[in-house]
Amino acid sequence: MKHTPDLSSAVWRKSSYSDGGANNCVEVADGYPGLVPVRDSKAPQGPALVLGADAWAPFLAAVKGSG
Secondary structure, three states, rough: OOOOOOOOOOEEEOOOOOOOOOOOOEEEEEOOOOOOEEEEEEOOOOOOOOEEEHHHHHHHHHHHHHO
């Protein structure tokens, strides 16, 4: 069974994949081996999406393709 990591003490940083605009910022948290926690910077108290590291590149490709 997989468990969602505790992100209450996560240190978030703006993703290098964000376009730099004030309204399009994705934040990621480091320090979770094999995982990439992601959140919307406009809603820092909102939910985070936790991807497996192997799903990060396909996730980005899908997001880029939907714009």
